[in-house]
Amino acid sequence: MDSSCINYKDTGYFSQTVIDYLEDLPELRSFYSYRPDLTGFAALLKNKTVVADRQLLHDILLGQYQHQDKYPVEVLDNISLLKSADTFTITTGHQLNIFAGPLYFIYKIVTAIKLSRQLKENFPDKNFVPVYWMASEDHDFAEINYTHIGGKKVHWWYEASGATGRINPDTMRQALNQYKGALGIDHHANELADIVEHAYAGFDKLADATRYLVNALFGQYGLVIIDADDHRFKQQFAPIMEQDIIEQNSFKYISTTNEKLHHLGVHVQVNPREINFFYLQEGLRERLVFENERYNVLNTEISFTEAELKQEISEFPERFSPNVVMRPLYQECILPNIAYVGGGAEVVYWLELKSNFEHYKVDFPILILRNSGLVIAKETAAKIARMDLAPAELFKTSDLIKNNWVKKHSEHTLNLTEEWRELSCIFEKIKLRAHKIDPTLANSTAAVQARLKHAMDSLEKKLVKAEKINYHTRLQQVEQIKADLFPHASLQERNENFGLFYVKWGQTFIDELIRNFEPLDFKFTVLTE
Numbered sequence: 001m002d003s004s005c006i007n008y009k010d011t012g013y014f015s016q017t018v019i020d021y022l023e024d025l026p027e028l029r030s031f032y033s034y035r036p037d038l039t040g041f042a043a044l045l046k047n048k049t050v051v052a053d054r055q056l057l058h059d060i061l062l063g064q065y066q067h068q069d070k071y072p073v074e075v076l077d078n079i080s081l082l083k084s085a086d087t088f089t090i091t092t093g094h095q096l097n098i099f100a101g102p103l104y105f106i107y108k109i110v111t112a113i114k115l116s117r118q119l120k121e122n123f124p125d126k127n128f129v130p131v132y133w134m135a136s137e138d139h140d141f142a143e144i145n146y147t148h149i150g151g152k153k154v155h156w157w158y159e160a161s162g163a164t165g166r167i168n169p170d171t172m173r174q175a176l177n178q179y180k181g182a183l184g185i186d187h188h189a190n191e192l193a194d195i196v197e198h199a200y201a202g203f204d205k206l207a208d209a210t211r212y213l214v215n216a217l218f219g220q221y222g223l224v225i226i227d228a229d230d231h232r233f234k235q236q237f238a239p240i241m242e243q244d245i246i247e248q249n250s251f252k253y254i255s256t257t258n259e260k261l262h263h264l265g266v267h268v269q270v271n272p273r274e275i276n277f278f279y280l281q282e283g284l285r286e287r288l289v290f291e292n293e294r295y296n297v298l299n300t301e302i303s304f305t306e307a308e309l310k311q312e313i314s315e316f317p318e319r320f321s322p323n324v325v326m327r328p329l330y331q332e333c334i335l336p337n338i339a340y341v342g343g344g345a346e347v348v349y350w351l352e353l354k355s356n357f358e359h360y361k362v363d364f365p366i367l368i369l370r371n372s373g374l375v376i377a378k379e380t381a382a383k384i385a386r387m388d389l390a391p392a393e394l395f396k397t398s399d400l401i402k403n404n405w406v407k408k409h410s411e412h413t414l415n416l417t418e419e420w421r422e423l424s425c426i427f428e429k430i431k432l433r434a435h436k437i438d439p440t441l442a443n444s445t446a447a448v449q450a451r452l453k454h455a456m457d458s459l460e461k462k463l464v465k466a467e468k469i470n471y472h473t474r475l476q477q478v479e480q481i482k483a484d485l486f487p488h489a490s491l492q493e494r495n496e497n498f499g500l501f502y503v504k505w506g507q508t509f510i511d512e513l514i515r516n517f518e519p520l521d522f523k524f525t526v527l528t529e
Contacts, residue, residue, distance in 0.1 A: 003526070006523065011372075036367060062079060075222060086125065092111065093342075098146070102497065107370055130221070132226070134225060139164060154175050167205070169205075198212060228334065257351075273323070274289070279297040328340070340365045344369065373527055375529075420453065423456075
């Protein structure tokens with residue numbers, strides 16, 4: 001694939017806060033630890049304090065992989081490396097979207113893999129392991145039970161409750177058949193069909209099915225997949241859970257940070273609650289609240305005194321599940337992590353968390369905006385070439401693309417810039433004459449000039465509109481290109497599943513992403529067949 005890059009700000013799809021973070025706005029520096037560059041990594045590696053139990057991490061991961069039929073030696077080697085004091089993780093996380101959801105699910109993992117390789121090249125005395133953190137305790141089933149492939153929506157119709165990672169995918173047959181049907185029979189279709197069939201028909205937990213699918217795609221690159229829904233991990237985190245639930249520290253610190261971010265004009269992504277943990281059992285994940293001197297589980301009759309709560313956490317820590325603002329701290333406590341790879345919204349919400357990390361004396365990781373990409377197939381690339389469009393132009397609105405194209409290719413001069421320049425000179429003479437006669441007439445002259453400018457602008461738009469009609473057939477190509485590359489008028493990566501790209505190119509698709517993505521350049525990558 002051919003690769004070209006454009007600045008994120010030029011796409012119009014990324015928030016100002018994300019752009020400010022990438023451009024090192026001084027006002028944001030107090031909300032994170034180190035810059036996302038090699039200098040920042042060098043400083044963090046020099047000062048990093050690992051609180052994770054490496055041996056425990058190694059043992060749990062080996063146990064989790066025993067559920068898989070096979071896993072590459074690269075995965076086992078990386079799990080073994082985690083016992084070494086010179087090994088660190090590069091982590092990304094996501095929900096258990098069926099069939100890997102939208103493309104950015106794939107892009108997150110590719111970014112973590114590529115960054116791990118680049119860090120190894122620059123710090124050869126250290127080891128870096130890419131990690132995919134499965135959000136297996138998440139309960140937002142409606143956010144993961146569908147995907148879009150080739151313009152079709154594949155939906156898993158099922159009423160679920162509790163942690164999504166514990167759901168049995170045995171009711172997925174209709175969705176599974178529909179997805180496999182969308183793959184067709186060409187090229188690598190059978191290969192991917194076999195992978196998803198084994199994943200969703202071969203395991204009784206969605207977390208295990210997701211591990212199989214992701215391992216099939218990324219295991220050969222050494223990606224380690226972790227499911228933190230484990231008694232022993234929670235046991236390690238139990239002291240912080242108890243302290244935070246009782247003292248409500250995360251609520252205090254994050255609320256204060258959010259006020260500061262708000263004053264900077266940052267739209268905060270998440271707001272903390274007084275208690276930022278759920279109570280988790282089979283088929284149940286409900287908020288824990290403090291009311292009437294007791295800790296109550298919403299929508300249930302489960303309730304604890306403070307003493308009973310402490311005992312419950314001590315004996316059954318796996319029953320307490322961190323919400324979105326405490327999950328990052330949990331992650332950094334059980335992994336020797338130095339970087340988190342996330343989307344734009346994730347980067348912004350991590351900016352809310354640093355003060356809470358400082359309170360619990362846990363190092364804050366470097367925040368890496370995941371790579372974003374636009375994949376252009378040969379057929380669409382041919383249309384773009386015929387229209388003589390540059391990559392950056394593709395992100396503009398259809399009307400703006402058409403207007404610019406017509407102005408560029410028309411045989412006529414469609415702008416009235418020169419004419420307006422001449423008229424402006426005339427008005428300057430009129431203003432001078434009017435001022436000599438009566439100084440108050442200058443404002444009236446300026447008002448006439450403004451009305452004429454408005455009329456000239458309107459006439460220019462009519463000239464362009466008339467010429468667009470002359471080029472109607474050619475300009476229809478713009479609509480086709482936009483529909484191909486920006487489904488639902490949004491980024492391709494936020495809608496389209498990876499499936500049809502894999503069918504066309506197989507594992508080479510992943511290889512090309514890894515080859516072309518540059519995690520520390522922070523550019524939007526356009527890949528053309």
